[in-house]
Amino acid sequence: MKLPEKVLIDDVEYKIKEVSHRELQLSNEDLKGEFWGDTRYKPASIRICESMAEDEVKITLVHEIIHAILHERGFDQESDDESMVDGLAHAIRMLAKQNPELIREVLS
Known part of the structure; x- marks a missing residue:
């Protein structure tokens, strides 16, 4: 999968980069x-391991x-909760996969 170069979260541009494990x-x-x-919040960046399946x-x-x-919205304590973040990530991914028409309509 080709990652996007950046993602805009609120008014903050996070650069996205693939790096080694x-x-x-x-x-x-x-x-x-x-x-x-x-x-990383300063500088705003997201790094993803380059050797994973899509x-x-x-x-x-x-x-x-x-x-x-969560960080940009001021929920720093919640942002550190790996279990919660992981659960949300899986739930959002499944929501998008199971309801593509809903996602197109609601998030467009």
């Missing part, structure tokens, strides 16, 4: 777990966008 792990070594993407890339991008939306 190793780069994600090294830059997040102070945190626990495996990383397939991350969101569906994994899509769900990871939605996940990282949710982090950015």
